[in-house]
Amino acid sequence: MAGHAFAGELSSGEALYRQAQGLEAEASYTGAAELYGQALPVLLQEGNAELAYACGEAARKLAILQYTYPDTLEQSKERIREAYPQATGERIEDWTSRRTPRRCVCPAMKRRFPDAA
DSSP states (O other), X not given: OTTOOOTTOOOXXXXXXXXXXXXXXXXXXXXXXXXXXXXXHHHHHHTOHHHHHHHHHHHHHHHHHHHHXXXXXXXXXXXXXXXXXXXXXXXXXXXXHOOSOEEEEETTEEEEEOXXX
């Protein structure tokens, strides 16, 4: 079947896609987005429409994530230090090291946000 390789025989596009998935699993989103971007045209050229669609969706998801949470961990910590100068380094580390979403109550508004990776 065109666009599909047997086990152990990955096409160039599929190999790039799998590498991108690995980086995404490690929370290396910038590298993963770059590889998804490289994989997509290769997958289309190879005729692997199903994997090309999955690749495009993964790239879209990461673009939204990067747009929503543009700061690095250190930039986030610096913003916290500026907003809450009384917060200790230990407290800031606690806030930024959690992997679960938490709720932040700001004056006159409530927001939920997950930790940036």
